[in-house]
Amino acid sequence: MISIRGLTKIYHTKLNQIKAVDDLDLDVKKGEIFGVIGYSGAGKSTFIRLMNRLENPTSGKIMIDEEEITALSKDQLRVSRQGIGMIFQHFNLLWSRTVHENIAFPLEIAGVPKAERIKRVDELIDLVGLSGRGDAYPSQLSGGQKQRVGIARALANNPKVLLCDEATSALDPETTDSILNLLVDINQKLGLTIILITHEMHVIRKICHRVAVMEAGKVVEQGDVLDVFLHPKLPVTKRFVEQVMGDREQDDALDKITQSYTTGKVVRLHFVGEITNQAIISTVAKQFDVQANILQGKITQTQKGAYGTLFVHFDGEESEIQKAIDFITSTSVKVEVGLHD
Known part of the structure; x- marks a missing residue:
């Protein structure tokens, strides 16, 4: 479904250059929830923005459903992006538009007729659990409800891939779990391929089938989530597993x-x-x-x-x-x- 080879992004400054993504290779299967985890500065957010060319790579190739995203012109990319949905940490909603209008926005851009837009938006509002809130404005919604609007908007054009950039980082634990459950439900109902960026192992543990660990722009470890939990190889991966399975205070108490x-x-x-x-x-x-x-x-x-x-x-x-x-x-x-x- 998704094949990435030699993906590199270099930022140039007056004094030096920074490799945010460094010769990255990755394969994602159709219909799976694939997690990418790393600490701040690991390059994971740059990586996800390269996936739909919100950032252009310095070198490398991205293939999505046999289409080379990295070779598309601006006009071709505009069409291709309709098949790649994206949700953000801070929602990125249009504050002057209602829930219904926010979800309809990508359909307007795609030139979908009004009657068809209304039908599609109503379906999505039901899908994400916001029935009765179509006329509300973002300022009238909770954080979890805002993210549900963001998810519905990302699904408007029936994408093949959903990219999630720290989609739950701004939410409390209970709301995070409800959004993760929604993503699993969408994955199962629609067969949607999901790539999820996070720094929280709880998120990976709860919904991902496979995971890649990023450090200094590279994928340093990857595999089935359960295998990574059982056999973390590198110190960075072991620290992430400790987030869920280890408690250093309890370990200290155990020592005593x-x-x-x-x-x-x-x-x-x-x-x-x-x-x-x-x-x-x-x-x-x-x-x-x-x-x-x-x-x-x-x-x-x-x-x-x-x-x-x-x-x-x-x-x-x-x-x-x-x-x-x-x-x-x-x-x-x-x-x-x-x-x-």
Whole structure:
């Protein structure tokens, strides 16, 4: 669906040049929600603006549905952009226009007849959950409602791709979840390909199928979201995973707790998918002569399944503890032994 090769954007200043995007290669499958995550300055917002040529690349190629976006003239690009919707962090609504008029704006530009525009806008208002608010102005809406208008406007011309640039960063957590649920619903109902830029791993975890991690203009790590959660390779990725799965204050507290154990072993268990629903610890306590004390645990859900970690102290004879650990390992739970010993 989307193929990017050698994408580079260089900004020139009086003193030097800055590579905001540096020789980036990426493939996005049709109908998937693909996340791009990075800290401030990683180049992710520049990357998303290159996708529809709000910024022109210094070099490289972008193919969307077999059309080379980077080779289009201005007139060709104007037509092609109708197939690429975009939503923004700060909504970018027309404040002097109503909800209905904001959503209708791209249809007006495309020359869609009035009767058809009205029908399409009414459909979109229902789709994004704003029934009855068509005559309201942006100043009369909450942040979440404004973003729903932005989403409806981006969908007006039935795009093939939806680009989301930090679409939830200006929203509170509850509203963020409602907007993310809406994006998942749109993805499933319309089969829309979504590229989502964010600095929040919670957003990636909740709705994305795959993720690319950007640092210094480059994609440094990518893969299925669950795989990245389970096996983060680079320090930057590990920090993002900690946003969801790790709590440094809790880890510090855990260090203090485990220092008090002079016998047994402290292990960390990694659960994936259906295994998270199995009563493994209680089974171990029944089958082996060990005492199991759960110290800390957390389970989170991704689009590809659940992922959880559990810190457990096992006490008893060393041979029995080893049997218990071997049993857990046989269930496909990953076991790290000897933590904090």
